[in-house]
Amino acid sequence: MSNNTITAPKGFFSAGIYCGIKASGKPDLAFLTCPTGAKAAAVFTTNKITSAAVQVCKKHVKSPSVYAVVVNSGNANSCTGRKGLNNAIGMCRRTAGLIGAEPHQVLVASTGIIGKQLPMQKINDGIKTAFEKVSSSADAGLAFARAIMTTDTVPKQAVRKIQISGKSVTIAGTTKGAGMIAPNMATTLCFITTDIAISKVLLARALKTAIDVSLNKLTVDGHQSTNDTAIILASGLAENRPITSSCPGYKKFVKVLVDLCDDLARQMALDAEGATRIFKVAIKNAATKADAAKAARAVAEYPLVKCAVNGADANWGRIICAVGSAGVRFNLNKLSCKLGNITVFKNGAPANFEQKEASRVVAQKEHTITINLAAGAYSDFCYGCDLSREYVAINADYHT
Numbered sequence: 001m002s003n004n005t006i007t008a009p010k011g012f013f014s015a016g017i018y019c020g021i022k023a024s025g026k027p028d029l030a031f032l033t034c035p036t037g038a039k040a041a042a043v044f045t046t047n048k049i050t051s052a053a054v055q056v057c058k059k060h061v062k063s064p065s066v067y068a069v070v071v072n073s074g075n076a077n078s079c080t081g082r083k084g085l086n087n088a089i090g091m092c093r094r095t096a097g098l099i100g101a102e103p104h105q106v107l108v109a110s111t112g113i114i115g116k117q118l119p120m121q122k123i124n125d126g127i128k129t130a131f132e133k134v135s136s137s138a139d140a141g142l143a144f145a146r147a148i149m150t151t152d153t154v155p156k157q158a159v160r161k162i163q164i165s166g167k168s169v170t171i172a173g174t175t176k177g178a179g180m181i182a183p184n185m186a187t188t189l190c191f192i193t194t195d196i197a198i199s200k201v202l203l204a205r206a207l208k209t210a211i212d213v214s215l216n217k218l219t220v221d222g223h224q225s226t227n228d229t230a231i232i233l234a235s236g237l238a239e240n241r242p243i244t245s246s247c248p249g250y251k252k253f254v255k256v257l258v259d260l261c262d263d264l265a266r267q268m269a270l271d272a273e274g275a276t277r278i279f280k281v282a283i284k285n286a287a288t289k290a291d292a293a294k295a296a297r298a299v300a301e302y303p304l305v306k307c308a309v310n311g312a313d314a315n316w317g318r319i320i321c322a323v324g325s326a327g328v329r330f331n332l333n334k335l336s337c338k339l340g341n342i343t344v345f346k347n348g349a350p351a352n353f354e355q356k357e358a359s360r361v362v363a364q365k366e367h368t369i370t371i372n373l374a375a376g377a378y379s380d381f382c383y384g385c386d387l388s389r390e391y392v393a394i395n396a397d398y399h400t
Contacts, residue, residue: 004159005141009170009195011036011235014140015133016147019126021074021112021119027147029123030071031130032191033099037065038233040107041204043211045228051078052088053110054229060092060104061231064200067101069191069231070094070127071148073176074112075119078226087118094124098131109229111150111176111189145174148189152176156267160256164249165241169196171257175215175264177225190215190230190264195238196253202243206254207232214261218269218383219300265383270365275385277309280368282381291328291373292380298326299369300384310386314358316344323371334374340367 007014014032021028042061044054060066070091077084092106099106110118134140145155159172177188192207211230236242243250269278281299286292299305302322308315316337323330337345340361342353361367 003138003141004157004172005138006032006144006157006172006174006191006193007136007138007141008159008172009193009235010237011038011195012193012233013134013136014144015130015135016140016143016145017126017130017133019072019129020122021072026149027143028072028074029126029130030073030144030147031068031095031127031134032071032144032193032233033068033134034233034235035067035099036235036237037067037105038235039064039198039200039203040066040231040233041200041207042107042229042231043208045225047226047228049079049226051076051110051227052080052084053077053108054227055085056088056092057107057109057229057231060107063105065105066107066233067105068095068099069107069109069233071109071189071191072112072118072123073110073148073150075110075116076112076114076227077110077118078114080115080117083117087120090120091123091127094127095131098128107231109189109227109231111148111225111227114226141172141174144191148174148176148191150176152271154271156264156271158260158263158267160260162252162256164196164238164243164252167238167240169238169240169253170194171196171260173260173264175268177268188225188228190261192230192232192257192260193235194232195235197236197238197240197242198234198250198253199242199244202246202250203232203234206250206257209254210257210261213258214265215268217381218265219297266366269383269385276388277362277364277386278366279309279384279386280366280381281384282368282370282379284370284372284379285376286373286378286380287329287376289378289380291375292378293382295323295326295328295371295373296380296382298322299371300382303387306384306387309362310388312359312363314339314344314355314362319369319371320345323373328373329375330373331375334372336372336374338370
């Protein structure tokens, strides 16, 4: 059986178990280790309020080598004060003791309900149990992916293989997140493993580049989490010629990493809370790059647009309204909009089109809204999803 999980690259072992955090009895503790040590990089939420795990992880990721990542779901360990911070450090210390590393060589992540202290006895016992179960198998990788889930309905995984300096390099990733997703960052939790040999500086640059044009282009509900974390670990065991400059091998690696992250972002959009459809808002000919990004996000987050997509309603008026309220420059006399390949608004006026055909485009699982601002030469995009009754139900019942 092919391995499409985070244990596919050489040097990685994982596990996922239930330790007692979630009342549902679903898996809630994930463990990832690289016994030979890995170079690590990460990006985090830009929310000014961050979880204890984010605060600890920001420090530990600076370590020259990282040997493990421990993750809990069902409890965000956010807004938990000094005790919460000590508990996040305690998770690293417990993990380090088992694998023979130092606490600062362990990364930590949490996701779930805000404002509750972690049940540390259960977590400490769970970390030991997970450590005893670690494996490089596909089943172990899938178990990790399942253990990081909260309101997700399916695990999200992707893997890519490339040749660099004559050696086979593997990149794999898993992510969780179905709500509280908006740039920047739109990841909730994301873990990427690779066996490429690369410098720590370039690994960090590659991750930021990939996240910026993939997961950071996703918005579900316009809200950032306090816990958003994306981590990449590189074991170096592919034995390629080490990448230490912006060489063709580096550029190839970045291109494939972007593709993998884009895959994960689209999986997240399709599994967003209550979502039935996703759409891409592509902005063309904006006056500035910032205007392009702002307009794309404004349309993707506009509640009336999201509701229209849910109802397969080709309501271009809501799209144009969202553009007009975005605070960006455009030429109204040349402003145009397409749903898929169907022009619905052209040069500032309604276009002649078949309503049923346009509705069929919107009814697809995925479609693209293209808007020409006719104000410059810049472009950008954003992924969005529909807004359904189910989204409200999930978030009304989440805490209770």
